[in-house]
Amino acid sequence: METLHPRVRLVWAVGAVVAAAVVGVAAAVVGRLDLPVPPWLPAALTVLAVVVAVGGVALAVLRYRVWRFEVRDDSLYLVRGVLTRTDTSVPFVRVQHVDTRRGPVERAVGLASVVVYTAGTRGADITVPGLTPERAADLRERLRDLATESEFDAV
Known part of the structure; x- marks a missing residue:
């Protein structure tokens, strides 16, 4: 069975980081605008962005180990x-x-x-x-x- 090129992990990780960046930008926008949102929402979105980034990078490594x-x-x-x-x-x-x-x-x-x-x-x-x-x-x-x-x- 053939494996994928190791650089595919970078492609998958970049996708996760881009998704995390979108969530992070949403957190920043919600925090700066005068919107009727709960005060904890910007912090929750920031935590979510970090989880998406770290989880996505970990998932990229795990996907690579399995893909054949x-x-x-x-x-x-x-x-x-x-x-x-x-x-x-x-x-x-x-x-x-x-x-x-x-x-x-x-x-x-x-x-x-x-x-x-x-x-x-x-x-x-x-x-x-x-x-x-x-x-x-x-x-x-x-x-x-x-x-x-x-x-x-x-x-």
């Missing part, structure tokens, strides 16, 4: 989840298309994600984060080729 994926003969297999472990097997015959994605934080740290869209209901897509751009392109092409082969084998 493997390209098998007939499917893409993923293991992920901290509190609830999720094992997913995506048969190649169900793959509709495969994309690579690089958000601003991923680009900044030199990573990419592969998104596998499957036949099924709304939200039927799987993302493999934390790959180098080269590894993401290789995985995208391999999954695309395997999906095409499985389509012809199914006929």
Whole structure:
């Protein structure tokens, strides 16, 4: 089973810190404006911002320890989840298309994600984060080729 690139922890931690910053800004705004709110609310929002930041960084480390994926003969297999472990097997015959994605934080740290869209209901897509751009392109092409082969084998 393959692991993700270690820098993915930074991507996930930055996401948590940004969320914490939003809560912190809300705390500052509520504290400065003359709004009819309980006097303890700004302090509670500040504590929440710290909890979100620390918890998010810890979660990033724990997620990295669990996240694994493997390209098998007939499917893409993923293991992920901290509190609830999720094992997913995506048969190649169900793959509709495969994309690579690089958000601003991923680009900044030199990573990419592969998104596998499957036949099924709304939200039927799987993302493999934390790959180098080269590894993401290789995985995208391999999954695309395997999906095409499985389509012809199914006929």
